[in-house]
Amino acid sequence: KLINLSLILSLFFSLITSNLVAQQNMANVYGRRAQSLNGKWDAIVDLYDQGRKNQIYLNKKAESKTDFYEYAFENGLRLNVPSDWNSQMPELKYYEGTIWYGRKFDVVKENNKRLFLYFAAVSYRCRIYLNGQEIAQHEGGFTPFQIEITDAAKENDNFLAVEVNNSRQVDAIPAMAFDWWNYGGITRDVFLVSTPKVFIDDYFVQLDKTKADKINAKVKLSETMANSSVTIEIPELQLKQTLKTDAQGEVKTSFLSREIKRWSPTAPKLYNVKISTHDDQIEEEIGFRNIWVKGEDIFLNGEAIFLKSISFHEEIPQRKGRAFSQADAVMLLSEAKALGCNMIRLAHYPQNEYIVRMAEKMGFLLWEEIPIWQGIDFENESTKDKAGKMMREMVARDKNRCALAFWGVANETQPSEPRNAFIRHLIATCRAVDTTRLITAAFDLVRFNKEKETFVMDDPFTKELDVVAVNKYLGWYHSWPVSPDIALWDVARGQPLIISEFGGEALYGKTGEKDVVSSWSEDYQETLYKNNLEMFKHIPNLRGTSPWVLFDFRSPFRFHPTNQDGWNRKGLISDQGYRKKAWFLMKHYYDNK
Ligand code: GCB
Known part of the structure; x- marks a missing residue:
């Protein structure tokens, strides 16, 4: 009996919570009539996760003489939305945990209209409360979601609370460690979207x-x-x-x-x-x-193309914070343009729509991926479901962008049956919506076979992809086993190959010691690029390159006090926006390609 009761109870609760799952958002929110909820929001730092127990989302005020509440949204911390919280206060630089956001809003209630709350992204998980009621939950820091509030919203004085948490967890995506800053907060736009009763929810218009x-x-x-x-x-x-x-x-x-x-x-x-x-x-x-693959070539509009790509994180290094605006998109993309690129690999997660839309206007092909970045719990079914959902949300948002040429399904994973099943699920999820784009993944398993004196890679999964990509740090994490001008490659023959990452660190302004890896000098970084570009000449199926990375970016596991100090220094451009020597070499390579 007890078992039955607990079963019924757990079913009941899962029903309640499943109703709280935020909806996948309608197509083209940026083309809709919307009221912005961006701006200053009140905030409460909740390091010990006590806010929910204390129902601070009720935003109560003491009414009688004996009444009191140990919280208030007013007159405390104010945070900008959109933005990460880390860059807004020195005390929040490393913060991982919960912060409550609160604000009021009014709406004009119209007959025959529906109202949706739209979040372009909240990093990483959140619960949304409107007028004291929990109305939705969402997990995943880089994709949008919506909640219908047609009935729940009042004309005046609505109180919206968002409980945001960015703790790293084993079953999350990404998981416990990743080479970028774990920015938390309401990092992208928040809108109130108004639609007719029956509206155009989704569309997909593209060339055959x-x-x-x-x-x-x-x-x-x-x-x-x-x-x-x-x-x-x-x-x-x-x-x-x-x-x-x-x-x-x-x-x-x-x-x-x-x-x-x-x-x-x-x-x-x-x-x-x-x-x-x-x-x-x-x-x-x-x-x-049109984009397709035939043999070892990638064809854009019927012509074989070489992908002159670059990667960047969704970060403005000078501000030490997440990029969130149209102006930020212009800054990042103008530097990619200046380098002579025709493609961006958006590392390592779906970046905001300003970037994606501006990239399309400026003429960049795009590779977009969800943060399946090392250390993912491939054996966990719920992690797999989450990944599938992220994939769906990403594809739903950007499927009408013709610039999007590649869906990336993994970065640096090791062969195993659970991994294969996981990635197959992502591919199937993607193909259920979109059968036209190219599916790719980045591998780091290329090794040097001494007998054959050739670089090889053993991962049968590559056969299930349209294009194979390889991250290989020759001259940085791996020393050269042969001289670059005679390095032979036999990787994914019969398919197009992209070098999706290569590079090494240099501190802007450090010169000399052009042959010393540990010098962290621009001169060594230049040597490294020279050698890699030499080797690329001899990779028969090479159809694109994407140096790692356009800008120095913040990363907590870059400990060296003088050379790194919390920054990954592989940028071709420094954190302050100065171009390093290797930038000019890469520019020359792309201009002559
Ligand atoms: C990689 C990762 C990338 C890292 C890079 C590095 O292979 O894909 O996210 O930042 O190496 O700098 O080590």
Whole structure:
């Protein structure tokens, strides 16, 4: 009996909590009518996690003479939203734990409208409380989510509390250690989004995988409502169709046009696409391009392409904080442009939409990945589910960006059955939505085979990917087993190969000792680049390179007091924005590629 009761209880609670899971957000929130909730929020640091027990989300005030509460949101700490908390106060630099955010807001309640709270990202996990009620939970620091508050919101004086926690955990993604700063907080935009009762919830408009004149389009309404009209229009191409939804509330169609100018890094053409129903309309700039792999080549719009890529973290080094604005995106991407790149590997998590959208406008192909970064608990089913959900949220957000060419499913993982099952799940999740983009993963297993005098890699999983990528730190973590000009590679032959990371550390302004690794000098970093670029000439299936990394970035496991001091110094550009010697070498390589 007891067992039955506990079973029923646990079922009951899992039902309650599952209702609290935040929803995947609607397509193109940035194209919607929205009220910003960005700005200064009140905050309470809750190191010992006592706030929930004390129900501080009720935001109570003492009413009688005997009444008192040992908290108040008002007159205390104020934090900027969006932003990480670490960069806002010296005491929060290393903070890992819970901080409560609170603010009030009013809404204009309109008949026949729905209201959604939208968070572009909260790092890493959160619970949301509106007017004293918990309304949602979300885990994952780099993807957006929404909560419908049409009924829960009042006209005036709504109190919104967000309990944010960024503790590292074994079953989280990323897990216990990772080579970047564990920024916490409401790190991206918060909006109130207003929609009609039945609205355009999702759409996917893109060029066919291989055909240059065929645009495939899918639109889904928020309700499973049959026989509703949906119009899709691309005015510049004089394309327009009105269709009726099926029983799922969806329409699916394609458009043929020989006039389509395809998007490419050298001509990043975008078209205005309009979607409308009786009650709702939304528009967005969308580009069209073909991308596929054949043999060892990657074809963009039918032409073989070499990927001149670079990586950066979502961080402004000069501010020692997370990038969150359009201006931040311009800063990061302008430096990638200056280096001569045609692609960005967004390391190691989905970065904010300002970066993704601006990159598309500026003509960068994109590689986007979720933070499956070493040390992931592949045997844990719940971690696998979380990863799948992150993947879904990422693909849902960015599937209409033609710049997106690669979905990355893992970085530096070791072969094992649980790992394979885990990554297969991610690939299947991705392909359930999008079958056109290329799937890749970065491996660090390349080793030197002495008998064959060749670099090789044994991980059969590479066969399940469209493009294989390798992180290899020759001249830094690994010394050269042969001279770079005679180094042979036999890795993933028959498939395109990208060197997705290489490089070494240098402290800006340190010169000399061009052959001494431990000198941390710009001269040694330059030597290292020279050697790697020499070796690249002899990798037969090399179709792209992505040096690690564009800027020096903050990382708690970089301990050297003078050379690092909490910074990974592999940047081609220093934390203060100065270009190191290796930058010029790389620039020359890309300009002549
Ligand atoms: C890697 C990781 C990257 C690190 C880099 C390094 O292999 O993928 O996240 O920052 O090495 O600097 O060690």
